[in-house]
Amino acid sequence: MATGPDFNSPIETDLTDFSLINTPMLNKGTAFTEAERGVFHLHGLLPPHVGVLDEQVARRLKVLRAFETDFERYAFLRDLQDTNETLFYALLVRNLEEMLPLVYTPTVGEGCQRFSEIWRKPRGVFLSYANKHRIREILSNPRFDQVRVIVVSDGERILGLGDQGAGGMGIPIGKLSLYTGCAGIHPDMTLPILLDVGTNNKERLADPLYVGWRHERVTGAEYDDFVEAFVEAVADRWPDVLLQWEDFAGSNASRLLLRYRDRLCTFNDDIQGTAAVAAGTLLAAINVTGVKLTEQRIAFLGAGSAGCGIASLILQAMIDDGASETEARSRFFMVDRNGLLIEGMQGITPAQTPFVQKREAVAGWTLQTPNEIGLLDVASNAKPTALIGVSGQAGAFAEAVVRAMAQHVERPVIFPLSNPTSRSEATPEQLIAWTDGRALIGSGSPFAPVEWKGRTIPIDQTNNSYIFPGVGLGVLASGARRVTDAMFMAAGKALAKMSPTIDDKNGRLLPTVDRLRAVSLAVANAVARQAQADGVADRCDEAALSGRIKAYVWEPQYRPYLKRD
Numbered sequence: 001m002a003t004g005p006d007f008n009s010p011i012e013t014d015l016t017d018f019s020l021i022n023t024p025m026l027n028k029g030t031a032f033t034e035a036e037r038g039v040f041h042l043h044g045l046l047p048p049h050v051g052v053l054d055e056q057v058a059r060r061l062k063v064l065r066a067f068e069t070d071f072e073r074y075a076f077l078r079d080l081q082d083t084n085e086t087l088f089y090a091l092l093v094r095n096l097e098e099m100l101p102l103v104y105t106p107t108v109g110e111g112c113q114r115f116s117e118i119w120r121k122p123r124g125v126f127l128s129y130a131n132k133h134r135i136r137e138i139l140s141n142p143r144f145d146q147v148r149v150i151v152v153s154d155g156e157r158i159l160g161l162g163d164q165g166a167g168g169m170g171i172p173i174g175k176l177s178l179y180t181g182c183a184g185i186h187p188d189m190t191l192p193i194l195l196d197v198g199t200n201n202k203e204r205l206a207d208p209l210y211v212g213w214r215h216e217r218v219t220g221a222e223y224d225d226f227v228e229a230f231v232e233a234v235a236d237r238w239p240d241v242l243l244q245w246e247d248f249a250g251s252n253a254s255r256l257l258l259r260y261r262d263r264l265c266t267f268n269d270d271i272q273g274t275a276a277v278a279a280g281t282l283l284a285a286i287n288v289t290g291v292k293l294t295e296q297r298i299a300f301l302g303a304g305s306a307g308c309g310i311a312s313l314i315l316q317a318m319i320d321d322g323a324s325e326t327e328a329r330s331r332f333f334m335v336d337r338n339g340l341l342i343e344g345m346q347g348i349t350p351a352q353t354p355f356v357q358k359r360e361a362v363a364g365w366t367l368q369t370p371n372e373i374g375l376l377d378v379a380s381n382a383k384p385t386a387l388i389g390v391s392g393q394a395g396a397f398a399e400a401v402v403r404a405m406a407q408h409v410e411r412p413v414i415f416p417l418s419n420p421t422s423r424s425e426a427t428p429e430q431l432i433a434w435t436d437g438r439a440l441i442g443s444g445s446p447f448a449p450v451e452w453k454g455r456t457i458p459i460d461q462t463n464n465s466y467i468f469p470g471v472g473l474g475v476l477a478s479g480a481r482r483v484t485d486a487m488f489m490a491a492g493k494a495l496a497k498m499s500p501t502i503d504d505k506n507g508r509l510l511p512t513v514d515r516l517r518a519v520s521l522a523v524a525n526a527v528a529r530q531a532q533a534d535g536v537a538d539r540c541d542e543a544a545l546s547g548r549i550k551a552y553v554w555e556p557q558y559r560p561y562l563k564r565d
């Protein structure tokens, strides 16, 4: 097991004057002390006032709040991150609830769409198809020697906003900001990567400002060979790295996960991270509804990466709770573009196969949707206890669907998980109104509390941000060599154990976003223990393990500098 990092000793550096100020991880801005200004030749390059981090945070917060739009705030924060990382993270960590929607979902969606407008300084790595013979050279930069975790996207399915090409880089950057902000992974250990294999987004291709490789998407064997060259180069450069796949389009997401999960330490966040947060939130809801997991009937809208990932993990949880596999499978009703998945249907993917319904199971259904079994038919006939939206289709939970569902269950569990806000299958306000206040809601993007009949109903953000930072921390600290599905089950259950509903049936489903640091720590512990149980990490006693996890948590604070001779 590797030793933990040292975040306390003074930092030795041979950088001085502009090169020191222009290194975001070392820059302290006005907080360089008088002595440091002397040693590092900073006098005159900074205004005379010597500040401290608290004051810098307050100053930035004031400026941030004065902007008119969240997009401006996003651009301001990205610039701060590329100027002074310690200050950026201090601001983030101390104001998680306010900052998360700005550096992450939903604003990061617009950040990707308008990426070319605000690109300023290098962060992470763009591996464009045109540079395919240079992958190893690019990754060999000594600046990346400390890298332990990579988030990679090819920009094809950015949230529910589709193909954003190189602009998709906003997502790996945002996800890794949460690795640091929520789990304390040191920024130098993180590397966002965008595989720029072109884009089929006509608007981007026609935009003279577009900064990506102006080419339609490379597909088929050329795409696969490029990804293979990338993974091989990564595995050679950092044999123990954790590689997170993010926002790949449907068929590539599951294919690449299957291809690589036994070759290196890797997972797909949309499939596995989402599964853990959805399963954890469902378990929390069960504390309120009292409907046992093995008795749930779960309807999905969208049977892609997230849908199949969630269904697979919940299926396993039902089996673990004693259901037979056949019985458990029959409790999933997955509606995709062509209606309910039923046996014999054309184009069923391997990931969908376990969840096709038997024809006889739906034989007597009264149908209200022409030519297919639609969501309304499922809501009326299957009488689902839970409804999960991962379709990327705004407003797809129609009033009739929600009302039909609410007729058959006392507390309908409804998770419109699609992001960003503009793609949510329904607004929480609608769901509360249509269920007469009975719905238990988990939304992918953050929503304000709903005022309803004199009550203020908080809305729980059911986003994989509750899971992946902790998974990363658990993997890094335990030295796990692979990421197993059981580790995600452990993550989801660890989250459920923190649900306020355990003590209070009227409590919210999840801890609030400002508790994400504590959540990530709990998830990390559960994941690391599971890694040991699964034999993918070396064993050590529990106290040692939790000590190692804590040792990995970096707090954004300035450290003294020593001049290296």
Ligand SMILES: NC(=O)c1ccc[n+]([C@@H]2O[C@H](COP(=O)([O-])OP(=O)(O)OC[C@H]3O[C@@H](n4cnc5c(N)ncnc54)[C@H](O)[C@@H]3O)[C@@H](O)[C@H]2O)c1
Residues within 6 Å of the ligand: 157, 158, 159, 160, 161, 249, 250, 251, 269, 270, 274, 277, 301, 302, 303, 304, 305, 306, 307, 335, 336, 337, 338, 389, 390, 391, 392, 393, 396, 417, 418, 419, 420, 423, 443, 444, 445, 462, 463, 464, 465
């Ligand atoms: N809350 C979270 O943590 C979280 C995590 C992952 C994904 N998501 C969101 O879920 C959505 C889907 O992500 P994904 O990775 O599964 O994408 P995906 O492309 O793999 O799957 C989307 C599926 O929805 C189906 N679909 C599209 N239109 C439909 C319609 N009108 N009716 C029924 N099905 C339809 C598609 O055919 C596809 O199978 C995105 O909006 C994403 O932002 C949220």
Ligand SMILES: O=C(O)C[C@H](O)C(=O)O
Residues within 6 Å of the ligand: 105, 158, 159, 160, 247, 269, 270, 418, 419, 444, 463, 464, 465
């Ligand atoms: O990025 C998010 O907010 C969650 C998820 O990974 C998504 O793709 O929507």
Ligand SMILES: [Mn+2]
Residues within 6 Å of the ligand: 159, 246, 247, 269, 270
């Ligand atoms: Mn995603």
